Amino acid sequence: MTNMFNPPHPGRMLAESLRYLGINPCEFAKHIGALENSVLEILSEESPMTPDIALRISAALPGPSPETWLALQADYDLWQTRKRVSTARIQRIEVPTLQRALPESAGQEVTQ
Template structure:
């Protein structure tokens, strides 16, 4: 799988492509998802990750798949890790 260039945090997708078009507030969405407003706000603002449980909650509430949310999170996490590639202290393993 090719990595995206600077993929958006899944919270940004949830906020801009799911909640805003529906006209749903953070408080209303949090209640629908069965989570605290603070927990959802942290996700929407990129301060927390989509957990497997949150992915399932999102899949139910938004009629999507849990996999799609976990894949978006993984792409975002990998992109962040790749930004540190040149600073990692790793050497190539070779046969003895």
């Protein structure tokens, strides 16, 4: 995914979807076979979207795939981490370029 400016937590997006559809969050949790607290914590952005919940949500609602929900979570997590962690003092390790020797016949046309 592309870098966003302050990407939203996927729980916020799910909360908006449920609100739009008129679905009660506790009823939704029961519908997908998840603990109410787990869903409520995701909706309130207190917990991350897990693969288990992403799979269940995608099975119940049209729209984003489980992979998309998890990519949204990864974008959110990385953005939050970049705000907290400084990498300014970490030096990049230079890796030598490996050049493989090509067989002598490489690059020659094959005639039949």
